[in-house]
Amino acid sequence: MIEKYVRPCVLNCRDYVPGKPVEEVQRELGLTDVYKMASNENPLGVSPKAMEAMQNELNKANRYPESLCTDLVNCLAEKHGVSQDCIMVGNGLDNVITLLGMTFLTEDSEIIYGDITFPAYGNIARKMGAKCVEVPLTDKMELDLDAMAAAITDKTKMIFICNPNNPTGTVVSHNAFAAFIQKVPEHIIIVSDEAYFEFADNPGFGSMMDMLPQRDTLVVLRTFSKVYGLAALRVGYAVSSPELIRYVLKLREPFPVNRIAQAGAIAALNDKEFEEKTLKLNKAGRDYFMSAFEEMGLKYYDSQTNFIYVEIDKNAQEVFQRMLQDGVIVRPQSFPGHPDALRISFGLEEENEITLKSLKKVLGE
């Protein structure tokens, strides 16, 4: 009955399927030891400095937070060497991506992104009734920038480049991205989603931050959910031209980022020790899985992130369910035209070992 009153594009929207929470697995399977290797979170927990800052902020929870996250924006402006009006902070990067889509997409526009990539880009396009143009990856599971440039039409409004790409973990080089930008008409918004920027160590990789002065319609995205270990707090931000940021900010809710999150993010930014420890652990996890998959003869892709994409010759959903019995939560990946795969986030040493053991067992069954 209600269906006919709903905006038609809402009917096309997909429900987001999040990584299975630890609590849910404990409840459903009656397990106590559960290892979440599914959502690319920081396995080291919360930075002790962020923890302290957040605790100190709790007793101000009766007061609304700053709407524009001014202190945090000042820190970020300094970090990136840009002026404050080039930055907007949102309730997680998901929120920033949604606002970007709301600012620019209409029912007669098109957006371009990779097949496969982070689902948020297609989700906001569908919510706005825009057309999704999905461009297949190369055989190395990298975004195919030439094919993406060739997919541009008069209707193209936005292009999302997830770099490093989620869920494949691969990168496009700074040179290739810079050359791509030259080919894209100035009015098209190019979004460089750099959620995993800190983890990438491929020498050809580089942030698009340095290209911002050349193009008002370039947007760089970063988040506090991954290396900074604050996924539950929901803080992410965009850096772009002051004009673009001004329009996107018009669509924000009055208080998008809560006070605890703002305080935690500022402290996390300044905790270099925690960041370094995270990156070191991450590299160990990456080496561990890559050499194990090499040995097992599994096809995987070079990870420039805190997770790895590995193809399996069994049904991903079934392998996921079987591993759950061992208390290991991974992310099954089955996409049309792609072999089944798992996306596994790197954890603590022990968690990595338990995950590999479970995977070996399940694949050998």
Ligand SMILES: *Cc1c(COP(=O)(O)O)cnc(C)c1O
């Ligand atoms: C995790 C992730 C995000 C979302 O980050 P939040 O700040 O937690 O909303 C955005 N883009 C990519 C590619 C991600 O993997």
